[in-house]
Amino acid sequence: MKISREEVLRVAALAHLKIEDAEIDVYTAKFNGILSHIEKLNALKTDNVPPTTGGLLETATPMRDDVCQPSLPVDEALRNAPARLAGFLLVPKVVDS
Amino acid sequence: MSTPRLSITQMQADLQAKRYSSEELVKQSYSTIQAASKLGPVFLSQRQTAALADAKASDARRRDGKTLSPLDGIPVAVKDNIVMRGEPCTCASMILRNFTSPYDSDAVGRLKAAGAVIVGKTNLDEFAMGSSNENSAFGCPSNPWDVQRVPGGSSGGSAVAVGSGMVPLSLGSDTGGSVRLPASFCGTVGVKPTYGRVSRYGLVAFASSLDQIGPLSWWVEDSALLLQTLAGHDKRDSTCAAVPVPNYTANLKQNLAGKRFGVPKEYIGDGINDEVRRNFEASLKTLEKLGAKRVEVSLPHTQHAVACYYILASAEASANLSRFDGIRYTERSKTAKTLKEVYLQSRGEGFGAEVKRRIMLGTFVLSSGYYDAYYAKGQRVRTLLRRDFQDAFGNCDFIATPTAPFTAFKKNEKIDDPLQMYLSDIFTTSVNLAGLPALSVPSGFDAQGLPFGLQLIGKAFDEATLFSVAYQFEQTTALRGRLP
Numbered sequence: 001m002k003i004s005r006e007e008v009l010r011v012a013a014l015a016h017l018k019i020e021d022a023e024i025d026v027y028t029a030k031f032n033g034i035l036s037h038i039e040k041l042n043a044l045k046t047d048n049v050p051p052t053t054g055g056l057l058e059t060a061t062p063m064r065d066d067v068c069q070p071s072l073p074v075d076e077a078l079r080n081a082p083a084r085l086a087g088f089l090l091v092p093k094v095v096d097s
Numbered sequence: 098m099s100t101p102r103l104s105i106t107q108m109q110a111d112l113q114a115k116r117y118s119s120e121e122l123v124k125q126s127y128s129t130i131q132a133a134s135k136l137g138p139v140f141l142s143q144r145q146t147a148a149l150a151d152a153k154a155s156d157a158r159r160r161d162g163k164t165l166s167p168l169d170g171i172p173v174a175v176k177d178n179i180v181m182r183g184e185p186c187t188c189a190s191m192i193l194r195n196f197t198s199p200y201d202s203d204a205v206g207r208l209k210a211a212g213a214v215i216v217g218k219t220n221l222d223e224f225a226m227g228s229s230n231e232n233s234a235f236g237c238p239s240n241p242w243d244v245q246r247v248p249g250g251s252s253g254g255s256a257v258a259v260g261s262g263m264v265p266l267s268l269g270s271d272t273g274g275s276v277r278l279p280a281s282f283c284g285t286v287g288v289k290p291t292y293g294r295v296s297r298y299g300l301v302a303f304a305s306s307l308d309q310i311g312p313l314s315w316w317v318e319d320s321a322l323l324l325q326t327l328a329g330h331d332k333r334d335s336t337c338a339a340v341p342v343p344n345y346t347a348n349l350k351q352n353l354a355g356k357r358f359g360v361p362k363e364y365i366g367d368g369i370n371d372e373v374r375r376n377f378e379a380s381l382k383t384l385e386k387l388g389a390k391r392v393e394v395s396l397p398h399t400q401h402a403v404a405c406y407y408i409l410a411s412a413e414a415s416a417n418l419s420r421f422d423g424i425r426y427t428e429r430s431k432t433a434k435t436l437k438e439v440y441l442q443s444r445g446e447g448f449g450a451e452v453k454r455r456i457m458l459g460t461f462v463l464s465s466g467y468y469d470a471y472y473a474k475g476q477r478v479r480t481l482l483r484r485d486f487q488d489a490f491g492n493c494d495f496i497a498t499p500t501a502p503f504t505a506f507k508k509n510e511k512i513d514d515p516l517q518m519y520l521s522d523i524f525t526t527s528v529n530l531a532g533l534p535a536l537s538v539p540s541g542f543d544a545q546g547l548p549f550g551l552q553l554i555g556k557a558f559d560e561a562t563l564f565s566v567a568y569q570f571e572q573t574t575a576l577r578g579r580l581p
Contacts, residue, residue, distance in 0.1 A: 003461075011457050015459075015460040016419070017441065017445050017456060017457065018446075027453075027454065031458070037519075040401065041405065041471075041474055042470070046480075049481060050480055051477050052480045052483060053306075053476060054336070055305075055306045055307070056338075061335055064332060076199040079197070079199060081426060089425060091436060092435055092436045093436075
C-alpha cells in the first residue's frame with residue numbers, strides 16, 4: 001500500500017513531530033520505500049502462531065516489597081529541566097481560563 | 098613498526114610488576130585519542146581530570162594490595178547512550194546535547210566497583226538508530242583501517258576507540274547488530290549477550306525487548322572478562338535475568354572435539370558478496386581444524402528478519418522516545434508558545450531525520466487500523482524466527498555466520514537509501530529477535546585491507562561456549578598482530 005502525504009502528516013501529528021513542508025514529500029517517498037519492503041511479511045501465513053511480546057523468558061513481572069527507598073533529590077532530578085520554579089517543572093498553561 | 102596490543106591480563110601483570118602505573122596507562126590513552134584527530138569525533142566527551150584521579154586511586158589500591166578485579170586501573174570507553182553520574186549523555190542527539198546524568202547505569206556502577214577507569218563517552222548513531230554512525234548529530238568518526246569509510250553502527254565510536262588502540266575495552270549497545278557490526282567493520286571483538294544477561298538500567302531505551310549492552314575489545318579473553326563484570330541480576334531492570342553467571346574465562350581452551358556448529362543454508366545463498374563467502378568458508382575450515390563438526394541447519398524465515406525487526410524495533414522506539422518532549426530534560430523549542438507546540442517543535446527540531454523516520458514508522462504500525470496488519474503480524478513472525486533457532490539448536494551447539502554482508506562501506510554511500518542501510522543488519526537482527534547471545538570475532542581482511550567478522554550465535558545464556566570457540570579461533574588464526 002502506498003501512503004499519501006496526508007497520511008504522513010497524520011502520523012507525524014500522532015507522534016508529536018513537526019515536519020517542515022519542504023521535508024514532507026521526502027519523508028513520504030522514503031516511508032513508502034520502507035513500507036513496501038515491510039509488507040512482504042503479509043505473504044507469511046501466521047494464523048495459528050502466537051505473538052512474542054517479550055524479550056526471552058516468559059515470566060511474570062517481578063514485584064518488590066512495598067518499602068520506601070531513598071530516591072533522587074528533587075533538585076538533582078530537575079537539574080536538566082529547561083524551565084523550573086520552586087522545585088517544579090515550568091510548562092506552558094494547559095487549561096484555558 | 099607497530100607493537101602488538103596488550104591484553105588486560107598482560108596489563109595487570111605489568112601493573113603488578115610496576116612496569117608502569119594505571120595513571121600512565123590512562124595518560125597514554127588520552128595522548129592516543131589526541132593524536133588521532135584524523136579519525137574525527139570518536140569521543141563526544143572526555144573526563145580527563147576525573148579519570149586521572151580514578152587512576153591514581155587504583156594505583157593506591159594496588160600498592161595496598163587491594164586490587165578490586167582484573168579490570169582495576171584499566172581504561173574503558175562507554176557508549177554515549179549509557180548513563181554515568183555527572184557526565185553528559187547526549188545519545189548523539191541535539192535534543193540531549195546539554196543533558197548531564199544524575200545517576201549511574203548498572204553497567205557503569207559495575208565498572209566502578211571493579212576499579213575500571215572510564216575515559217569518556219563515545220559517539221554513536223543518534224539514539225542507537227543506524228548501521229554506520231552517520232546518523233550522529235555530532236559528526237561521524239572514521240574507520241581506523243580507511244578513514245574514507247564508516248566504522249559501522251550504531252556503536253561506531255566504541256569500535257573505533259578499541260580498533261585504533263585508544264582503549265583496550267569499550268561498552269556498546271546492540272539492538273539489531275549495533276555492537277557486532279561495528280566490531281566486524283573495525284576489526285575488533287564484539288559481543289551481544291543473551292537478552293536479560295546484562296541490566297538495561299541506565300541504558301537509554303531504544304527497543305526494550307531487543308536492547309542489550311555488550312563489550313568490545315581487541316582480544317576475546319578481554320570481552321569475556323568485561324562480560325564477567327557486567328552480567329548478573331539487577332532488581333532495577335525487571336527484564337534482567339536471575340540466571341547464575343558462569344566463569345567465562347575458565348574454559349577458553351577447552352577441547353572443541355564433538356562440538357557441532359550449524360551453518361544456516363539461507364545465509365550463504367546467491368546474494369552474498371564473493372569475498373565475504375570466501376572468508377567465511379575459510380573460517381569454517383578453521384573451526385573444523387579445531388575439532389568442531391559442521392552441520393547444515395536451516396533458518397527458513399531469515400528473509401523476513403529485517404522487516405520484522407524494523408516493525409517491532411520502530412514501534413518500541415516510538416514509545417520509548419515519546420519521553421523526549423521538551424518538558425523534563427531535553428531542549429525546549431524557543432519559539433513554542435502552547436504546550437502542543439512545545440512537543441511538536443522541540444521534537445521536530447531536536448531529533449534527526451532517521452530518528453523521526455523510525456518514530457513515524459513505529460507510530461504508523463501501532464496506529465488504529467494498521468496495528469494487526471503490521472505490529473501484531475511482526476510479533477507472530479518473531480515467534481517463527483525464534484522457533485527457527487530452537488529447531489536449529491536441536492542439531493548443533495552453536496551457529497556460525499558472517500557478521501556482515503560486506504566490509505566497511507564508504508561514507509555517504511548508503512545514507513540516501515534507508516533500506517540499503519537496513520540490509521547491513523541482515524545477519525544480525527534475527528539474533529536480537531530471538532534473544533540469543535552472539536559474538537563477532539575478526540576473521541581476516543579483504544583485498545583492500547578491510548576487516549571481516551565471523552559471527553557465532555549461541556544458545557540462551559551459553560556465552561561461555563562462544564568465548565571458548567572464539568578464543569581458539571583467534572589464537573589459531575593469529576590475526577591480532579595486524580594493526581590499522
